[in-house]
Amino acid sequence: MLPRVKHTTIGLLRALLALASLLTALPAHALDSQAIFERNEHAVYQIRVINRETGKKSSIGSGFLFERPNRLATNYHVVSGVIEKPETYELRYLAADGREGGLRLLAVDAVHDLALVEAEDVLGTPLAVAEPPAKGASLFAMGNPMDLGLTVAAGTNGGVLNQTDASRILFSGSLNPGMSGGPTFDDRGVVVGVNVSTARNDISFIVPTRYLQRLLSERKDSTATFLDQISRQIRAYQEAYLDGIIAGRWPDTKIRQMRVPSTVSPTVRCWDASPKQQEEQLYRQLSISCKNENDIYLTDRLEVGKILYEYIWLESDQLEPLRFYRLYRALNSSQFGSRASEDDVYRFRCDTRFIDVNGRDFKTTICARGYKNYPGLSDVLFSAAMTGSEQTGFIFNLDLSGTDFTAASRLIVRFLKDIQWQP
């Protein structure tokens, strides 16, 4: 018992000490970017992916001391090259004062784009972390943009993005390549997020630190590879995400005589995608295109978690059936948009059948291709075209990237059951 009591007591003392040090370290007034830079310069590092054969850096990112004096937090996408090809690449850090050394990968969270790495040497004092401040508050992102040296970029908290299931915060500062994995501070100098990506024009995104704390408890079991662990993480996330969508109440919309699901999740945005009507055109085409913003980085060629669906309505009272169907057939050729190569995925396997969708016949195709390095993940393409009407056509296409096939299949069934012909 004694050791346990002793352990608990020491733990309590440590926690109180940490809290005391945090409170004493926190300034009474808001800091400006210069002060934040000067206070934290020592704890932000450049993380380099080095090609073992040339000894030169292949890509760079940033990282900061977190939890332990030799542990750095960064983004998964900064270190993913080492996970994909450990025989080719290795990780190293470079401090602002020129010190450098090797790093070992400790844990990854591909879904939230986070990773922990550890150095053999003591690097410095870990930074304190906290929840992000209120929307509109000042934020300061530190990192190594374009390998030009450590810098700080000021901006404001744009709030939680509900398109990304609350795992991203909008940051109105300028993040540039090389700053990924660096810390984002509030005006007290406390880390509230991790720099992750940018859509340019000062639209940048950070990951809240709560996911970093969760990562501490999520260690890989010794027999599994990081690739297995990443597959499991993404499958679990995708399954929960898709099941959440399937169980939800879907608002619907009408596209001429077809009632269809609209924004099936807060993470989805729908847009009108109808082509401009030309004067000499003898048909009418209406389109709605919807997609989520859940791009989860897996490798430089694979982004998973995408849901993209579209409805195309085609009608004409001036085109004869054969002429109408030439056009209809040309529109019915959905293909999966992706940069995946032969190294990443297998070939698509497809199945085409005629099904009854609420009283109307549809020619439907489902295709799937598995991921070679991430078992259980696949790209799914679904296409359905209404048949039996001579001058009216309706096409529904749905693409899901890096998903669990069974969950994708459940989502497709829900879509089909919600599509209603309304004469």
Added chain:
Amino acid sequence: MAALIIELPGRGGSQFHKIEKAVTRVGRALDNDIILSDPSVSPYHFTICRNPDGAYELHSLADENGLRIGRRKVEEPLALSRLPLAFDAGRTAVRILDSSQPVPPTRLISCQDGGACLFGHWGWALLLFCLFFALSAVDNYLSTPKLITWESFGRDQMNITLVALGLSFVLLAINRLTSQRWDYSSSLSFTSLALISALLLDQLIPFLDYVFTSPLPGFMIDLIWITVLLPLAMAWFLVRLHHGNTPASVFFILFLLTPIAYLQLKEIADEYAFFQTFSKKAFYSDALYPSDRRLSPTISIDKFAKLSAQRVAPEPSGK
């Protein structure tokens, strides 16, 4: 011994000369009995002499390029006892034949006695070309889902007509080279029929795709048409109909159709990624057809989900 015949190559086929004199001299000089224009032939190149006993001998007179049977040079008089005899005088191929030698059976001319004659009759040629023109106009109309002006329609039709006429002239030229005959009406008929069949296949293939819910039947027909039916039809046209030289006809068929077949096959192979282990494209039956005739039944959504999971769900390894 029966009279001898000398066979010499001519522009429109072989030339035959009967040897009637006791001494027949052949060469490039204008006072020879048989005059050759080949510059590799000597002015007085060889003679064929009849002996008092009626037997014939070949004598070389040329010092420059001489006579050769295969690789052997003929320098001594050669008795013409075994005929036919083939030899080269310079670069001119000469054959000595026995006039009693049998000739191949007569080839019959098709469409005699006023019967239907698709090839070789201007009426049929024009009719087939008009049919092709009408079908291409229908195809042009069907593939244009907007108001058609006479100007755009006429331009498209002009282009396709020029392509068809160009192909018929190519076939005419090949026919001339293989059979030494100019016969444009039959070339026009054949080209029109080939293009009509291509247009009909264009209609048939998506229909079959829809009926069978699979692109494979249409693909097989397309493949057989370009690699088997079209070459066989062309071979029939050149060799059987026009009695053209068989090796030359085969050469031209391969010369003309191999690139076309290659491009067509490459397009199909790329479309369906047959010869690749990997393709970014998903290969499936996407044809739609107004008359909803098909062999595949309509099933429920749940049954579709169950069947498709068995067919396409990746294995645990990802494959």
